[in-house]
Each structure stands twice: as C-alpha cells, then as structure tokens.
Amino acid sequence: MGDANFAFFVLFLLPVFLLAVLYFLVRPRPVKIPIKNRHVFITGGSSGIGLALAHRAAAEGARVSILARSPDKLEEARNAIRLATGMEVAAFAADVRDFEAVKRAVDDAGPIDVLLLNHGVFVALELDKMELSEVKFTMDVNLMGTLNLIKAALPAMKNRNDPLPASIALVSSQAGQVGIYGYVAYSASKFGLRGLAESLQQEVIEDNIHVSMIFPPDTDTPGLAEENKRRPELTKIITASSGSMKADEVAQKALDGIKCGDFIVSCNFEGIALSLATAGLSPQRSFLMAFLEVVAAGILRIVALGMQWTWYRSIEKYHSQRKGAS
Numbered sequence: 001m002g003d004a005n006f007a008f009f010v011l012f013l014l015p016v017f018l019l020a021v022l023y024f025l026v027r028p029r030p031v032k033i034p035i036k037n038r039h040v041f042i043t044g045g046s047s048g049i050g051l052a053l054a055h056r057a058a059a060e061g062a063r064v065s066i067l068a069r070s071p072d073k074l075e076e077a078r079n080a081i082r083l084a085t086g087m088e089v090a091a092f093a094a095d096v097r098d099f100e101a102v103k104r105a106v107d108d109a110g111p112i113d114v115l116l117l118n119h120g121v122f123v124a125l126e127l128d129k130m131e132l133s134e135v136k137f138t139m140d141v142n143l144m145g146t147l148n149l150i151k152a153a154l155p156a157m158k159n160r161n162d163p164l165p166a167s168i169a170l171v172s173s174q175a176g177q178v179g180i181y182g183y184v185a186y187s188a189s190k191f192g193l194r195g196l197a198e199s200l201q202q203e204v205i206e207d208n209i210h211v212s213m214i215f216p217p218d219t220d221t222p223g224l225a226e227e228n229k230r231r232p233e234l235t236k237i238i239t240a241s242s243g244s245m246k247a248d249e250v251a252q253k254a255l256d257g258i259k260c261g262d263f264i265v266s267c268n269f270e271g272i273a274l275s276l277a278t279a280g281l282s283p284q285r286s287f288l289m290a291f292l293e294v295v296a297a298g299i300l301r302i303v304a305l306g307m308q309w310t311w312y313r314s315i316e317k318y319h320s321q322r323k324g325a326s
C-alpha cells in the first residue's frame with residue numbers, strides 16, 4: 001500500500017466504517033423526552049442544583065413538584081419560582097429516608113413523567129475523622145433515599161397511559177466517577193448510584209423509561225458553602241482539577257441531557273473527559289459519543305494516569321510539609 005492509500009485508509013475509511021458500525025450498534029436507541037406540560041418531580045428541589053432545576057423546568061412549561069425536608073425552604077422555593085416564572089409548584093415535605101412519607105408524597109403528587117433524584121448530603125472529611133453515624137447518614141440519604149423514591153414512583157410510572165417516553169434521572173457527582181480524597185463515604189454513595197442506574201435501565205427500557213445520570217463538578221450552592229467550612233486541604237487541591245459551575249449552568253446541562261435520554265450527562269469539559277475515560281460498560285445511545293469513547297480510550301488512560309500522578313504528588317507534598325512543620 002502506498003503512503004497516500006494508507007493515509008486514506010486510516011484517516012477516512014476506518015473512521016467512516018467505525019461510525020457506521022456504531023450507528024447500528026448503540027443501545028438503547030436514541031430518544032427524545034419532552035418536558036413541556038409533563039410532570040417533573042424533583043427531590044432536593046428547595047436548594048442549590050435542585051432549585052435551579054425546578055426553576056428551569058417550570059420556565060420550560062413543565063408541571064413541577066419538589067420534595068425536601070424543611071417546609072420553610074420549600075415554601076421559599078415555591079414563592080421564588082412563582083415570582084420568576086408565574087408557575088405554581090407543588091411542594092412535599094418528606095425525608096427521603098422515610099419510605100412511608102415518600103410514598104405518600106409521590107401518591108399525592110400524581111403520576112410522574114420525569115423523576116429527578118437530586119437530593120444529596122455531603123461532608124468532605126477523612127474517614128478517620130468521620131463518625132460512623134455520618135457515613136451511614138450519607139449512604140441512607142444518597143443511596144437508600146434514591147431507592148425509596150424509585151420504589152415509590154415506579155409502579156405508577158410503568159402504568160402511565162401516556163405513550164411519551166419517561167425519565168428517571170439521578171444526580172451523582174464527578175466524585176461518583178473517580179474517588180477523591182475526603183469523599184470515602186460520599187463517593188461510595190455516588191458510585192453506588194451508577195450500579196443502580198445501569199441495572200435499572202435494563203429493567204425499565206421495556207416500559208419506555210429512560211435513565212440518566214448527571215455528573216456535576218463543584219457547584220456553587222448552599223450545600224457546597226457548608227461543605228467548604230471544613231473541607232480538607234487535599235480535597236480542595238484535588239477537586240480543583242475540574243472547574244466549578246453555577247447551579248443554573250448545571251441545571252441547564254442536566255435538563256438538556258435528560259431530554260435526549262443521555263445515560264451519562266457531563267457538565268463541563270473536564271467532565272466530558274472523565275465520562276469518556278470511565279465509559280466502561282455503560283449504555284450509550286449516541287454513536288458520535290461512542291465513537292469518541294472508542295477513539296479516545298487509550299489516550300485518556302494516559303491522561304488519567306497523569307492526573308493520578310499529580311494527585312499523589314500533592315498528597316506526598318502535603319504530608320512532607322506537615323512533617324517538616326512539626
């Protein structure tokens with residue numbers, strides 16, 4: 001083969017062939033999930049990312065319900081959304097850890113088209129310094145709370161007589177794609193959501209229900225402001241590898257991804273790299289994203305190893321400075 005032929009083969013024929021194969025291969029098939037005039041139920045909808053999601057969904061003409069513990073914060077959120085969009089939002093006060101309370105709220109709210117599970121708790125702290133009760137709390141809210149909601153809402157979602165596709169979307173975190181210093185408990189809860197989501201998608205595809213996972217970086221919210229009060233130095237250094245975003249930007253990415261039924265929804269550039277690098281055996285509907293995953297895999301593994309190198313160097317430096325100081 002001449003040089004020109006070889007270049008034509010590698011740069012043109014091979015990619016086109018791969019794209020064509022992937023076009024037919026990707027499962028589940030692409031889908032469009034409208035939210036206008038549909039019931040969007042958002043947990044943790046009274047603060048931060050959840051509140052921004054509620055604002056956006058209402059502004060796009062969805063019928064929005066929000067659920068959280070504090071009735072005061074819920075009322076404040078309702079008023080703010082009414083003021084900004086003119087839309088009435090239904091609010092439900094319940095703790096996601098309490099299945100009976102969750103079931104009552106979901107039944108009162110009526111059949112759900114888009115179940116947006118965004119509630120979450122986080123403290124960044126070494127496992128050493130964390131009480132076991134705090135670890136359990138994190139798992140109970142982030143993981144069991146999510147399962148409670150799905151168990152409560154799924155029967156009616158499956159029985160809906162609306163032929164349009166429905167969605168179950170989980171807000172994870174970039175710390176649900178890669179483990180980060182200070183997030184032993186939190187990452188465990190967020191990685192757990194991934195197994196949940198991959199399995200659930202296989203079980204509900206026949207009901208035209210589509211699962212999405214959102215992976216935000218640090219996002220400016222009341223929750224993060226609270227976390228920052230006692231965030232370990234190394235957590236700050238390592239999380240700074242990804243940018244930080246406004247809650248409204250994350251909400252926009254999330255809703256766009258949900259409407260396309262994307263299984264993995266990344267929010268920033270680093271997030272896209274992270275998602276490509278951790279694609280694993282996840283479903284992928286987009287043949288273009290599948291193409292990127294295949295082509296970038298090797299290179300991204302090197303980038304990931306480089307990332308780990310810088311993180312471990314920071315950890316070493318941090319400890320040697322502390323030893324020097326004492």
Ligand SMILES: NC(=O)C1=CN([C@@H]2O[C@H](COP(=O)(O)OP(=O)(O)OC[C@H]3O[C@@H](n4cnc5c(N)ncnc54)[C@H](OP(=O)(O)O)[C@@H]3O)[C@@H](O)[C@H]2O)C=CC1
Pocket residue numbers: 043044045046047048049050067068069070071073094095096097118119120121122141145171172173174215216217218219220221222223224
């Ligand atoms: N901010 C960030 O940097 C990032 C956040 N995330 C994830 O995004 C999601 C939202 O985070 P963020 O907006 O920062 O959080 P906030 O702390 O600002 O808001 C959390 C929301 O969840 C509700 N909530 C908390 N615990 C419970 C519970 N047990 N039962 C019912 N509702 C509950 C809160 O209301 P109330 O307290 O009244 O119950 C509130 O509405 C979380 O899942 C978080 O892990 C992911 C990546 C980055």
Ligand SMILES: CCCCCCCCCCCCCCCC(=O)[C@@H](N)CO
Pocket residue numbers: 122173174175178180216217218219224227238239240241242270271273274277300303304307
């Ligand atoms: C192969 C390419 C790699 C690309 C770069 C990867 C960068 C990873 C940084 C992870 C940041 C985690 C933020 C967690 C935010 C969060 O959930 C807390 N604020 C608690 O809410």
